[in-house]
Amino acid sequence: MDKRNTKFGYVAGMATSAALLANDLVIFGNLNLNTVSIVMLVSVFSICLLGYVKSSKKDKEQNDCA
Numbered sequence: 001m002d003k004r005n006t007k008f009g010y011v012a013g014m015a016t017s018a019a020l021l022a023n024d025l026v027i028f029g030n031l032n033l034n035t036v037s038i039v040m041l042v043s044v045f046s047i048c049l050l051g052y053v054k055s056s057k058k059d060k061e062q063n064d065c066a
Contacts, residue, residue, distance in 0.1 A: 007055045013048035017041045 021041050024033050031038055 007052055007059070010048045010052035010055060014045050014052065017045040017048070021045075 021031070021033075021038070024031055033041075
């Protein structure tokens with residue numbers, strides 16, 4: 001089993017980046033991070049979301065073939 005591109009890793013990446021953004025929003029009441037940090041966290045979230053969708057499609061295709 002190839003464990004490099006699992007859905008669990010993508011979900012963990014999305015959860016971590018979303019939690020960091022939400023934590024900053026709750027503690028400071030606004031996004032007190034600098035612009036680069038916000039862009040990077042949103043980028044990580046987006047990449048993980050795309051990876052999750054790709055991984056889900058791949059799993060579905062493998063299950064349909066079996």
